[in-house]
Amino acid sequence: MKIKCDVINDLLPLYVDDVLSDASRELVDEHIQECGSCRKTLENMTGKVSIPVSPELRKEDTKPIKGLKKIVTKWKWLTAVITVLAVLAILFLGFQYINAKQIDIPYDGSNFTFELRGNSYYLVYHGQGGFLISAGAADGSGEWNIEFSQTLFDKYIWPLYHDKECALRFLEKDTITKLTTRDGKVIWEANEEELKAYKEWVASHPDDWRVRKD
């Protein structure tokens, strides 16, 4: 039977194209009456509906269907796995994006304040969310300049789990004389007493990185 099926399978494309001799055509006709597997192959090639057959032959029919079900199940799993991976990739890239894109926050005279809290100076943002700083000092003068920015994460996600304003600890007391933005706006300046305290701190910390001139 198996050898015959192979032969019939070879003939099926010709059968579908209607180029077989009458004798070969009869052979195929006879075979597909008896063989569910070849009939299925033919149906797949032509898209025709099955010829009614006896219950015994039906049993034989179910074998290729089971095989097909296995393939469909495998595809479902593969599709599910690919979908999950795609969703994770999108979430990851989205997270990278909202974390990486830094937007400048221009200082407008009141959106940031420089405050002494305990023994440290803090930068406090009065706008929405958290922020980042980029700061530099002129050698030994105690004068600092600063730029503010925030990511989309800082602006929109950070406030979800912080109910206070964002405050960054910046420098210790007496270690700074002036804070300006990169474009020259003065955020804070030491008064006479604070300047005196700064000079005293410099005198007693000659090797501090903020004092040393290299």
Ligand SMILES: [Zn+2]
């Ligand atoms: Zn067959």
